[in-house]
Amino acid sequence: MSRRIALWVRAEAPARVEEAMRAALGLTLRGATVTVAVAPARLATALAVRAARTLTSFGHVVLSGETPEVWSVLAKGAEIFEIWTDLPQTPAGSTDGSSQDAPAGSSKNSPKDSQKSSPKGLLKGSSKNLSNASLEHWSNDISKGLRKRVIDNSEKNPSAPRPVEASEPSAGVSAPLEDRAVPAAATRSLSAPRPVLHLVRPGAVAPAPATPGHPTWRVDLSELDASPRPGRIVGMLTVGDGAPVPPGPVDAAALVALMRGADRVVTW
């Protein structure tokens, strides 16, 4: 089944933007429809530009913009969201996450259970080989051929998110905006929309967006150290009308229950 995936590149560090664009391109390899929102100024490296151009040459969408309107376009029908942010600042002399701990003595590794459900094997074998030479070729073509359509769209609706313009140094271009909203997912029921679960990481600036037609649940995530503890609080459910757990602190089990009840999960 073809997925509809939306990426919003909110990172500013060129390396992170590159990584996000590389991921966006890679996500097309299994037939997904990909929509990316990224400010042109953030496409600051050749690799990022080339990825944007390649995406558009494959018929995917690269939007320009930072505004809430970007969300409304991205949210239309996308099943999966990747919000790419910068790496958090780490105080000098310390590391974050579980990397604080030196690896424990490596015990003998047992083979994985070959019977368990897994993406491995089931989905292998259809990757494309994208050579640098062919990418360069496509990006040149697309920057010339689609420029006019980009300009036309900007004139129709100047306040809307617009595709990255081919005339900009960091150009990646795409189809007109009205064609570019991600189509509604075929597998979702229109009669009983399930909530969209927003997970807001510590310090994240979340636009608290609503998804048209879907209730919103929101969990403000806690800062977690690397020590696992059963039942520890991982966040606070602040918006959860109809949720399977009451508003307030949630542990990981409750968070999994929220995920199961949600249509999609967006991590800010």
Added chain:
Amino acid sequence: MRLAVVLSRAADLPLACELTAAARAAGDDVAWFAMDEAVTALCELPRARWPWLEDIDVTLCATSLDRVGLAPPEWSTLGSQDDHAALLAWATHTVALT
């Protein structure tokens, strides 16, 4: 539920671990794809604290790993963005900690 966890930041690793442990306890299938800074954190992860790591599919982006010059842990698999795409195609639910 088939849960895909996409990781690119080391800071999100504790949450990914908590979520995975809880999902597995509830009978769900979980698989990870890690890239960028997260591969370094995973290489340094004390497996003793997360014994279930060898029971789930953890794929590390080979490009990211090559950049930092680390060897992948025994319980992980080297992969590419194609595996990222495959993971999202497989999953019914995705948490992108990117």
